[in-house]
Amino acid sequence: MTEAGPLPLKWRPMKVADVDGMLALAEVLYPDHPEERDVILGRLSLYPAGCKVSEREGEIVGYAISHPWVSGQPPSLNAKLIGLPPKSDIYYLHDIAIAPAAQGKGVANAVVVELLAHARSAGFRNAELVAVNGSAPFWSRHGFHRQPPSAMARKLTTYGEGAVYMKRPLV
Numbered sequence: 001m002t003e004a005g006p007l008p009l010k011w012r013p014m015k016v017a018d019v020d021g022m023l024a025l026a027e028v029l030y031p032d033h034p035e036e037r038d039v040i041l042g043r044l045s046l047y048p049a050g051c052k053v054s055e056r057e058g059e060i061v062g063y064a065i066s067h068p069w070v071s072g073q074p075p076s077l078n079a080k081l082i083g084l085p086p087k088s089d090i091y092y093l094h095d096i097a098i099a100p101a102a103q104g105k106g107v108a109n110a111v112v113v114e115l116l117a118h119a120r121s122a123g124f125r126n127a128e129l130v131a132v133n134g135s136a137p138f139w140s141r142h143g144f145h146r147q148p149p150s151a152m153a154r155k156l157t158t159y160g161e162g163a164v165y166m167k168r169p170l171v
């Protein structure tokens with residue numbers, strides 16, 4: 001990515017052709033916690049409305065993956081979902097990631113607002129996520145609150161040290 005020109009605040013639906021670029025960005029941001037291509041393709045096919053990318057000059061500089069899920073039961077990292085639970089009762093933000101050169105410019109803000117509006121319009125009353133990489137303060141700014149870790153400590157271990165389960169109401 002070059003330094004010249006305005007950064008994109010626009011997000012568009014993710015396509016299968018974007019997955020390689022998305023994985024390349026994930027490798028930079030999460031070298032110790034990779035997710036396989038099949039895992040990403042699975043989420044994209046199960047809930048395309050929750051998968052977005054932000055692109056600049058043909059390069060993926062941000063991606064977001066989200067989908068309906070069940071409260072308090074985050075899927076393990078790198079787990080391929082075989083379907084969405086018929087009794088999904090929350091909207092789950094699986095991952096939002098921005099390339100280092102594009103961070104701090106409101107790119108993530110734009111997609112969080114968009115996805116939470118989507119979740120509301122789809123009828124969800126709460127959103128949940130696992131904050132990693134010290135991102136909990138970012139999520140707090142978006143109205144998410146830390147949840148007690150005890151109930152899901154084992155599930156969170158796949159997300160690495162310091163993972164925090166967070167939740168916010170959407171109504």
Ligand SMILES: CC(C)(COP(=O)(O)OP(=O)(O)OC[C@H]1O[C@@H](n2cnc3c(N)ncnc32)[C@H](O)[C@@H]1OP(=O)(O)O)[C@@H](O)C(=O)NCCC(=O)NCCS
Pocket residue numbers: 029095096097098099102103104105106107108109110130131132133134135136137138141
């Ligand atoms: C966390 C992340 C998605 C934020 O993306 P970003 O595009 O840099 O965020 P924005 O520029 O939209 O910042 C939005 C606001 O949050 C603040 N912010 C960003 N990252 C923050 C952090 N880690 N802690 C506290 N505040 C943060 C910004 O200062 C900004 O504040 P403002 O609205 O008052 O200006 C990005 O740093 C990232 O991709 N990190 C690596 C991957 C990651 O850990 N993702 C989270 C997975 S749960």
